[in-house]
Amino acid sequence: MEIAKAYEPKQAEEKHYERWERAGCFAPEINQNLDAPAFSIVIPPPNVTGSLHMGHALQHTLMDVLARRKRMQGFRTLWLPGTDHASISVQRKIVEQLRAEGETPRSVGREDFLRRAWAWKNLYGNTITQQMRREGASVDWTREHFTMDESLSRAVREVFVTLYDEGWIYRGMRIVNWCPFDKTVISDAEVKDETRKDGKLTFLQYPVKNSDRKLTVATTRPETMLGDTAVAVNPTDKRYQDLIGQMIELPLTNREIPIIADQYVDPAFGTGAVKITPAHDPNDYEVGLRHNLEQLVVMNDDATMNEAAGADFAGLDRFAARKKVVERFEELGLLEKQDDYEITLPVCERCKNVIEPLLSEQWFCRMNEMRDLALNLMQTEKSPHFYPEVPNEKVYTVWLENLKDWTISRQLWWGHQIPAWYDQNGNVFVARNKDDAEKQAGTIDLTQDADVLDTWFSSALWAFSTFGWNGEITETEDLNVYLPTDVLVTGRDIIFLWVSRMVMLTEKFVGKKPFDDVVITGTVLGKDGKPMSKSRGNGVDPLEMFDKYGVDATRAYLASIATGADIKWNDVQIETFRNFANKIWNAARFCLMNSEGATVDLKSLEFCLRAADGAEPTKVGTPNDLSIADRWIISRLNRTAIEVNSAIEKYFFHEAVQLLYHFFWDDFCSWYIEFSKDEITGGNFSADADVSAEALSNLDVSEQQAAARTRIITILEQALRLLHPFMPFLTEELWQMLPETNANLHNPAYSKAEKTIMLADFPRGDASLIDEIAEAEMQAVIDLIGKIRNIRAEMNIKPSERVTILVAANADLQNVFAANEAQILKLARSNELKLSEKLDAPRQSARAVLAGGAEVAIPLEGLIDFAKETDRLEKELAKLTAESEKLNAQLSNENFVSRAPAEK
RNA sequence: GGUCACUUAGCUCAGUUGGUAGAGCAUACGCUUCACACGCGUAGGGUCACAGGUUCAAGUCCUGUAGUGACCACCA
Numbered sequence: 001m002e003i004a005k006a007y008e009p010k011q012a013e014e015k016h017y018e019r020w021e022r023a024g025c026f027a028p029e030i031n032q033n034l035d036a037p038a039f040s041i042v043i044p045p046p047n048v049t050g051s052l053h054m055g056h057a058l059q060h061t062l063m064d065v066l067a068r069r070k071r072m073q074g075f076r077t078l079w080l081p082g083t084d085h086a087s088i089s090v091q092r093k094i095v096e097q098l099r100a101e102g103e104t105p106r107s108v109g110r111e112d113f114l115r116r117a118w119a120w121k122n123l124y125g126n127t128i129t130q131q132m133r134r135e136g137a138s139v140d141w142t143r144e145h146f147t148m149d150e151s152l153s154r155a156v157r158e159v160f161v162t163l164y165d166e167g168w169i170y171r172g173m174r175i176v177n178w179c180p181f182d183k184t185v186i187s188d189a190e191v192k193d194e195t196r197k198d199g200k201l202t203f204l205q206y207p208v209k210n211s212d213r214k215l216t217v218a219t220t221r222p223e224t225m226l227g228d229t230a231v232a233v234n235p236t237d238k239r240y241q242d243l244i245g246q247m248i249e250l251p252l253t254n255r256e257i258p259i260i261a262d263q264y265v266d267p268a269f270g271t272g273a274v275k276i277t278p279a280h281d282p283n284d285y286e287v288g289l290r291h292n293l294e295q296l297v298v299m300n301d302d303a304t305m306n307e308a309a310g311a312d313f314a315g316l317d318r319f320a321a322r323k324k325v326v327e328r329f330e331e332l333g334l335l336e337k338q339d340d341y342e343i344t345l346p347v348c349e350r351c352k353n354v355i356e357p358l359l360s361e362q363w364f365c366r367m368n369e370m371r372d373l374a375l376n377l378m379q380t381e382k383s384p385h386f387y388p389e390v391p392n393e394k395v396y397t398v399w400l401e402n403l404k405d406w407t408i409s410r411q412l413w414w415g416h417q418i419p420a421w422y423d424q425n426g427n428v429f430v431a432r433n434k435d436d437a438e439k440q441a442g443t444i445d446l447t448q449d450a451d452v453l454d455t456w457f458s459s460a461l462w463a464f465s466t467f468g469w470n471g472e473i474t475e476t477e478d479l480n481v482y483l484p485t486d487v488l489v490t491g492r493d494i495i496f497l498w499v500s501r502m503v504m505l506t507e508k509f510v511g512k513k514p515f516d517d518v519v520i521t522g523t524v525l526g527k528d529g530k531p532m533s534k535s536r537g538n539g540v541d542p543l544e545m546f547d548k549y550g551v552d553a554t555r556a557y558l559a560s561i562a563t564g565a566d567i568k569w570n571d572v573q574i575e576t577f578r579n580f581a582n583k584i585w586n587a588a589r590f591c592l593m594n595s596e597g598a599t600v601d602l603k604s605l606e607f608c609l610r611a612a613d614g615a616e617p618t619k620v621g622t623p624n625d626l627s628i629a630d631r632w633i634i635s636r637l638n639r640t641a642i643e644v645n646s647a648i649e650k651y652f653f654h655e656a657v658q659l660l661y662h663f664f665w666d667d668f669c670s671w672y673i674e675f676s677k678d679e680i681t682g683g684n685f686s687a688d689a690d691v692s693a694e695a696l697s698n699l700d701v702s703e704q705q706a707a708a709r710t711r712i713i714t715i716l717e718q719a720l721r722l723l724h725p726f727m728p729f730l731t732e733e734l735w736q737m738l739p740e741t742n743a744n745l746h747n748p749a750y751s752k753a754e755k756t757i758m759l760a761d762f763p764r765g766d767a768s769l770i771d772e773i774a775e776a777e778m779q780a781v782i783d784l785i786g787k788i789r790n791i792r793a794e795m796n797i798k799p800s801e802r803v804t805i806l807v808a809a810n811a812d813l814q815n816v817f818a819a820n821e822a823q824i825l826k827l828a829r830s831n832e833l834k835l836s837e838k839l840d841a842p843r844q845s846a847r848a849v850l851a852g853g854a855e856v857a858i859p860l861e862g863l864i865d866f867a868k869e870t871d872r873l874e875k876e877l878a879k880l881t882a883e884s885e886k887l888n889a890q891l892s893n894e895n896f897v898s899r900a901p902a903e904k
Numbered sequence: 905g906g907u908c909a910c911u912u913a914g915c916u917c918a919g920u921u922g923g924u925a926g927a928g929c930a931u932a933c934g935c936u937u938c939a940c941a942c943g944c945g946u947a948g949g950g951u952c953a954c955a956g957g958u959u960c961a962a963g964u965c966c967u968g969u970a971g972u973g974a975c976c977a978c979c980a
Contacts (some may be wrong), residue, residue: 006942201980218980232980265980274980283980344979391908395975398907402976492975529973560928562918566973570916572929579928579942590939654918658927673939681938786946792934793946799935829937886924895960 003592003737007585009550012733017133023754025071027140028078030759033749039075040482041067042463042515043139044490044498045147047086048125049093052132054524054532054558054569055491057542060137061555061726062519062653063489067138068725069648072762074747078482080466081132081139083125085148087415087455088182088350090117094414110413110450117414131543136551136728138758143466143478147458148416151470156458157419157432158471159509164420164430168366169408171420171428175285176407178358179348180303180318184411185362187454188404189496190349199343203271203336204329206231209247209256215240216336218270220343221280222329223321225250226309227298228257230276232287235261237272252328253310260291279359295359301411303356318356363409363418363451370504371403377503377513384488384503384518387651388564392495392520399496408454415452422447432471460501463514474510483510487517487651495520519651522566524558529568540569552727553578559653559726580661581730584723587669588734591713594680597701598709599740600717626711628781628819629675631774633715636667641765644722657726664719671782672715675823679708713738717745721760732757777816780851781824784817787848787856788828794872795846795860802831808839809854848876 024030028038041063046056063079071077094117098104105113125146132139145152163169176185202222205214215231231248233240240259247256264287265274278288279297288295298309305313305321312328313321329335346355377383378397386392409418420430421437423446431437438444458465467483468476483506490499499518506514525531526538533539545554556577561567626634640663647655682705701709717738724731735741735757743755750759788805797803805828807817814835817824821833841847841857846869848856860869890896 003939005940220980270980272980276980281980283978341979391975394908398976560918565910565917568916570929573916575942576928579940582942583940586940586943588939593939650920652920658918662927669939670944677938789945790947796934799937799945826937883924890923890960893960899960 003589005586005589007550007582007730009546009552009581009729012729013134013136013546013551016729016732017136020138020756020758021133021141023756025753025756025758026079026138027142028076030753031071031074031076031749032752033074033076036074036076036749038078038481039067039070040078040080040485041487041489042080042466042485043082044488044494045082045084045145045459045462046128047089048083048121048128048146049086049089051127052135052542054540054542055521056128056132057135057554058521058524058558058561059489059491060132060135061558062521062651064135064137064555064728065559065648065653065656065725066487066489068728068758069762071138071758072721072724072747072760073764074749074761076481076749078143078478079137079139080143080145080482081129081137081141082145082462082466083129083147084455084459085121085146085415087410087412087452088184090120091412091414092182092351093120105413113413134543134546134551136555138728145466147455147462151468151473152458152461152465153416154432154470154472155461155465156416156453159461159505160419160453160457161430161432162471162509163365168369169363169430170366171361171363173359173361174364174407175279175282175357176360176362177346178301178303178356178360179351179353180301180356181351181353182348182412183301185360185407185409186348186355187407187456191346191355192349193344194347194352195342195344197340197342199341199345201270201339201341202326203338204251204275205334205336206248206250206275207334208243208259209249211246213243214334215243215248215259215273216271217273217275219275220341221318221322222325223305223309223313223318224277224280224298225275225325226253226305226313226321227277227280227296228275229278229288229293229296230257230291231259232262232265232274232276233259233272234263234265234267237265237267239267239272251332251334252312252325260287260293262287262290280357282357285357285359297359299356299358362407363420363449363453365406365408367403367406367504370501370508371400373507374500374503375400377507381513383513384499384515387517387519392492392518392564395492396495396500400500406454408457409449409451410454411450412452413450415455416458418449418451418453420449422449456497456501459498460505461509463502463506464510464512469510479510484513485515487519488515489519489521491523492520517651520564522561522564524561525566525568527569527571532569545574549574549578550581550730552730553581555728556580556657556726560657562654563651580665581727583665583669584720584727584730585734587664587673588716588720588737590673591709591716592737594709595713595739596709597706598713600714600738600745601710602714602745604707604710604714627675628774628777628816629672629823630711631771632778633667633672634769635771635774636663637715637718637763638765638767638769640667641718641722641763642767642770643765645762645764648725660719660723660726664723668715668719671778672712674827675820676708676712678822678826679705680712717741718763720757721763724757724760725762728758735760780813780816780854781820783850784854784856785824785827787850788830788858791846791848791858791872792829795868797860799829802829803858803860804832804834805830806834806836806839806841806845806857806859807850807854808836808856809850810837810852813852813854847873849880 020026067077067079094113095105098108160169177191179186199220201218201220203216203218204222204225205216207214217231228250233244243259244261246259248259250257264283265272276284276287276293278285278293279295296308298305299318300306303318305316307314313324316324326335347353348355419432420428421434422428423441423443429437429440431440437446463485464479464483467478469479502514506512523531526536528538530536530538542554553574557574640659643659644656647659720731720735741755743751743753746753746759747761753759817835824833825831839855839857842859842861844861845857845859850856
């Protein structure tokens with residue numbers, strides 16, 4: 001068999017995904033076991049405007065590991081994919097498109113705008129789903145959904161109408177976060193803070209009417225003074241007692257505004273007098289309500305000043321107006337000063353423009369009932385269970401406790417148009433469709449609300465709308481089988497935006513939890529330790545990594561990150577896993593080059609007598625006629641399988657990767673292959689034997705040799721299965737090459753399916769096959785070889801130089817070494833192993849101590865450098881002395897002896 | 905301002921019931937050893953941020969300090 005010398009990821013990646021998909025491996029229907037338990041995950045739907053970034057790659061890898069393992073274990077596994085309509089992002093794309101044509105949304109009209117948006121979505125919206133195929137994501141494409149699918153849209157209307165009818169959704173005038181760039185309101189959760197050092201605190205003097213006194217107010221937004229309708233001071237502030245109730249002649253306007261007293265004012269900040277602009281500041285809005293102040297809106301939706309700001313300012317951008325206001329105050333001699341001031345500004349999460357708090361009429365969702373649903377689930381059932389629990393559970397809970405109403409309307413066209421209609425008199429009729437609204441209104445002269453819903457409103461229904469629920473249909477097979485889903489894998493940035501709302505709405509409308517567990521991934525940071533972003537230019541493109549290192553290496557690297565931890569991107573680490581993939585390839589290559597007469601045979605190792613359906617084993621333990629190395633590797637394999645399973649159950653993906661890396665590279669490659677090599681190749685090599693590989697492969701394969709080949713290839717096969725969820729392409733490529741792999745190796749649920757490692761039974765590991773004795777014996781052999789190699793290297797003994805090994809050990813240990821004499825001689829490049837009770841070595845020897853009171857010596861007549869050997873021994877002595885002192889100190893400590901557990 | 909997390913080898917990171925500090929890379933030395941130089945062998949390298957405390961025993965638990973970061977609130 002011709003096998004390439006190095007693993008070429010592209011080749012394997014190109015052929016398997018399509019075959020898996022075509023064979024239906026991703027759909028749960030592949031499972032033929034009617035009693036199979038279900039396992040389900042819904043994907044956090046990526047934006048249709050998005051393309052794959054490292055965060056997706058990380059989350060998808062983890063979800064795929066979970067899904068692939070459960071599928072292999074025979075679960076009816078569904079990983080449901082789909083995309084989100086991303087209303088602001090798509091809207092912006094179309095606005096840009098129109099701008100290039102000299103048009104605007106208004107000029108082309110809503111209908112044409114939406115036509116263009118759908119065209120855009122159909123053309124570019126599947127970029128990310130194509131990229132997911134490249135990742136190897138085992139999602140069920142037959143169940144792919146889009147948040148604006150007809151049924152999902154119907155679900156949105158149903159939920160909206162129900163919440164409205166129950167009084168949880170209402171329309172009202174509130175101060176909202178207005179983005180002047182996107183010209184829409186956004187929710188609190190979509191506002192981010194940005195600290196700027198170049199802010200200014202401006203002190204303006206307001207003349208008091210009928211007096212020559214001036215009251216100074218401080219502001220960071222001078223232009224809003226045009227909308228001031230009061231000045232407030234603290235009622236206890238002695239400085240201003242006499243001014244309360246008097247009037248201010250507001251400069252630049254011909255308005256008079258009152259001086260009021262309100263607790264909100266902090267006398268210690270600024271001047272202790274606050275200008276009040278109820279229409280442009282949330283706190284001022286509250287003050288305004290308390291004092292019945294006029295709410296004067298002085299800005300347009302693009303943050304230019306409007307007519308109410310006065311003729312001098314109307315039409316000016318807010319920042320130009322700010323400058324002009326300050327100039328005018330200066331001209332009037334009313335500018336007291338401007339201080340430099342570090343200011344934190346609210347910015348739009350998506351476009352980074354400064355948010356303008358603005359009085360506006362919007363739709364809101366009252367969160368009281370839903371918050372209680374979610375809090376109750378957490379308090380009574382600790383649901384959802386977060387991984388890692390700290391700090392996510394607390395962050396989630398505290399957020400819920402302080403939850404305010406959710407602004408759900410958006411001044412956009414792309415999205416779910418709000419199912420509310422108005423008659424000529426402005427009466428509102430909320431209904432599932434226009435017909436219903438007309439019936440309610442008793443007229444057909446209705447206009448639908450122009451706004452759409454927050455994108456997160458439809459995402460909140462994702463866990464059940466994707467399983468067919470739409471209000472009209474409320475029971476489906478998928479809802480029964482797959483909801484609650486088992487686990488949600490997502491980032492911390494959307495715990496509030498998405499996770500919490502899914503919990504609330506799923507519980508409210510289906511009466512079920514959306515998921516049991518929530519795995520919160522960390523952030524993959526750029527090489528500079530900052531979050532990856534286009535503006536920083538520190539992003540790492542997953543597709544480039546796939547090309548450079550292979551998909552499997554990238555996945556293994558991503559899975560090797562501790563759950564929830566942020567990590568700096570590190571090319572060296574991904575290279576480690578590229579190398580690992582190549583190591584696996586070459587180990588398999590070795591086995592395959594020597595596979596004549598061998599087959600994958602689980603019975604060859606007696607470790608799979610447990611029926612695949614999980615029945616009790618018919619025979620326990622490894623047969624004694626197997627070598628120590630065989631019993632050792634079987635023990636290591638089963639121990640590894642058990643630990644890998646338990647690590648994945650705990651979502652400790654990094655631990656699983658470490659276990660597999662160590663098992664495969666160190667145990668399997670470095671020791672098992674080396675120990676079995678002679679028997680498997682049939683060659684008893686000596687350094688000077690001139691035997692070509694070709695000549696060897698033509699030798700007859702003895703029965704014993706074939707058995708050894710079968711054993712190693714069976715171990716390899718089991719290792720590939722364990723690796724498969726992490727490295728699907730490489731393992732499939734190799735598995736298909738193994739002799740006589742077939743559907744009998746599948747989990748019984750898939751016995752009729754086309755052969756693939758995807759459906760092979762995932763090894764659970766058998767504790768009864770953990771052989772402590774074999775592990776200890778093998779460890780002694782490994783240590784012995786290590787000591788000799790150490791001596792050789794330290795004493796500069798040439799690799800070609802053969803040495804004699806003298807070992808003193810007890811009878812049991814002597815037997816172990818004797819049984820492995822050939823391997824010890826080969827791996828330690830020696831020609832003779834002398835075993836005895838007591839060490840009888842010539843004076844010119846290098847020595848070392850082994851565990852269990854054994855000793856090793858290598859006679860070095862003429863070779864030895866005494867000074868060097870003295871050095872080496874002194875080092876070893878120091879090490880042993882330190883250890884011994886530590887142990888003695890412990891043992892002579894009465895408290896230790898009396899209190900420490902016996903096994904210590 | 906509040907809450908929380910992090911600080912372990914030169915670098916990037918593991919270390920989950922407290923029991924002699926680990927990995928990969930880098931470094932040094934040596935290897936065309938018949939699967940792999942994306943490799944093989946060996947070695948050096950850490951008072952686990954700092955200061956206290958609990959304990960027979962602390963990287964691991966508690967308190968405080970410093971630095972870094974995240975989130976929430978506020979920001980006239």
